[in-house]
Amino acid sequence: MRISDAESVVMEALWASHPRSAQDIIDEVAGPNDWSAVTVRSLLSRLMNKGAVSAVRDGRKYLYSPLVARDEYVHEASQNLIDRLFDGQLAPLVSHLSERQALSTDDIRALKQLIRTLPGGDQDD
């Protein structure tokens, strides 16, 4: 199930809160993305076709919900990037980012903190 960039904007809105109406989603994403209302509806309809969202009728409108978990989507995208560009390993990615000065001190702090909670790899060299 491939979710395109534009579609993922709609998915993010749904992951943030659901079920919600098309109008509701339009109100949230159309402006910032410079999209017309129909464009957002098109994206919703494509997502329906792909089976990425579900909809239940509510009077004259539909209320939409995501059918794929954000976690799935995120994982697939992350793993794919790491596999394609970093030989499937995380350390080279981190190394790359640090070389590119793409890590804030906050980021580094959070990382060090997090790393401590990870199991294994406790040898001291």
Add this chain to the structure above:
Amino acid sequence: MRISDAESVVMEALWASHPRSAQDIIDEVAGPNDWSAVTVRSLLSRLMNKGAVSAVRDGRKYLYSPLVARDEYVHEASQNLIDRLFDGQLAPLVSHLSERQALSTDDIRALKQLIRTLPGGDQDD
């Protein structure tokens, strides 16, 4: 400069070694990807149009070289993913991967090792 998936296969071949002839690249990537020779040439020609590769004539053929650095490409892709899915921060990505058991012990070890070399963030809480 957007480099597509198929194009990136050709770029990887060029990043690995250059300059090289079209035939040389075909020999390397056509088989594994089930591509015909002309397909690879098409990709090369699109990359030329985009200005992603350069070519110098060598007798009756061209020798191609990358014009964009792999590092650029990798950085753009990584930063883009982190921005879109992890609010621009690395720690949430690492956290996600660890929760999904996507980190091998080797990976964790390498990560701990690497983290030590990072500047700052040395406070102990």
Add this chain to the structure above:
DNA sequence: CTTGAAAAATTACGCATGTAATTCTTTCGA
């Protein structure tokens, strides 16, 4: 000098995507 094969350039074509306009359907208010 001619010609044929290798290489390059051009063209093709179906599908996905970004972005919408148009048309159909339903329902609520006059």
Add this chain to the structure above:
DNA sequence: TCGAAAGAATTACATGCGTAATTTTTCAAG
């Protein structure tokens, strides 16, 4: 009850991409 507006469904259309066939150019061998 009827028509207009909201909403949904269908259709559109340019561009990019994956994948290639066709055409043109060029060199090298006869």
